[in-house]
Amino acid sequence: MSQLKVYNTLTRKKEVFKPINPPHVGMYVCGPTVYSDVHIGNCRTIVSFDVIYRYLQHLGYSVRYVRNITDVGHLENDSDEGEDKIAKKAKLENVEPMEVVQRYTNGFHEVVEMLNTLKPSIEPTATGHMLEQIEYVQAIIRSGYAYESNGSVYFDVEKYSEKYNYGDVSGRKIEDLKNNTRDLKGQGEKKCPLDFVIWKRADPKHTMQWNSPWGKGFPGWHLECSVMSTKYLGDEFDIHGGGMDLKFPHHECELAQNTAYSGQSQSVKYWLHSNMLTLNGEKMSKSTGQFFLPKQIFEGTTELLEKAYSPMVVRFAMMQCHYRSTMDLSNDALFAAEKGLARLKKGLESIDILKDGDQSFLDVNLIEASLESAMNDDFNTPVLVANLFDAVKQINSSVQNEKPITQEDRQKLKGLFDVYVTQIMGIQLIESSKSSDDSKTIENDLIQLAVDLRNQAKKGKDWETSDLIRNELTKLGIQLKDSKDGTKWSK
């Protein structure tokens, strides 16, 4: 069996994955800031790490998956006047900040559930860890890497970089950062423009504020992830994930905070980053309005797409692209994914109609090895999918040529689909058969009646009538398929 290799942003290499305390694995992924609807680009990251989570479990690891909800502290910008995103939204809509938080947290959960992602083991919130965050700030001040200034507390990047490397995650050099920092207004409280806020003074009008040793205020955005990851996973843990765009400054700051806090410079063993989703070649982004919402795809209510695509189709489209590559979302891509998914599904169904025999036409172990090695190569789902399609091709041609398969291999082959498609990629091939209510039964019976009538017409070679029925049913969105075994229909 091959070993799992993961691409570590820190070393920019694929490394053999060795957990710190096997069989336990600690994984922290940056979740959403719940100040507006989650868009489909956000979802890609969640789905990417969902597959990673699922695969680690498949390998037998006991994973503690922590994903935060940012409900305070995320500023609009880095200046002193920078406003908290949630507070701003609450003011705008004249509601409680926690109302904003609750609404968009609910929306986020609803969408990621539709995309069939597993829930994290712990989903902590920033507001729920205020004491821990204040203590963390105090600890960093004690260690000498933070200073108070006018009621706010800043992380001292220059001091930090005397002993440690600031820039490891994003691959930056401190000199370059100094030279390229834009001049922002209102940075007077900082010793150096690179310093970042870990505790922010709140003015009296601010709706979200807590008492602290430095007066009333709220935590800086980067702080919560440091605090909550180490609280639940320890000062040293295995995987930290998030979107590429968080490398700098968010993850860079997080790592610096961790190190300053614990003196342990290897707080995270593997940094994993998923790439961006693009729309017409440009990054989806809330701040530029360049995005669409998941529901617009599921319901087909965006002009950029020709029709609606189900969450499973969207998820499958994501699987056909590696998590570290940018993925361009388009109607063509989704259309192709929809057709491909149907093909995969048909392939699975065809396993049942393969002929019994003493020998098998295909080597199931070989297929299994190909699926496993794809996933072990830094979670390469596109290759996994390609290998599955290879299997489908073999299945189809065997159905055609009536080649046999042993009972044992048949079960094993079906098992592979279940494990790799359903459990690891999280794609439901078989729709959960929702108990058909009465009206649906009647509908089905009526359709069957029309089909029967048409078949009677066909028997009498009354093509005019039979085509009329077929065409009218097509107009209603019902497709008829004639075959040797009779006529089947689908919606």
Add this chain to the structure above:
RNA sequence: GGUUGCGUGGCCGAGUGGCUAGGCACAGGUCUGCAAAACCUGCUACGGCGGUUCGAUUCCGUCCGCAACCUCCA
């Protein structure tokens, strides 16, 4: 401007120093009263120019184009 990454056939997207994924689309075929669907077969690409090499799409250099980050974003 700085940093990082990318540029693959009609489209989407893997990967590799020689054996040159996969899906969609397209073409031909099987099936069919005709369709549709399904299935089978076909379709040999890696931005330009140099270099290293027996051999490069893959390594190196350079040029062009694109993107991300450098300010909030998954």
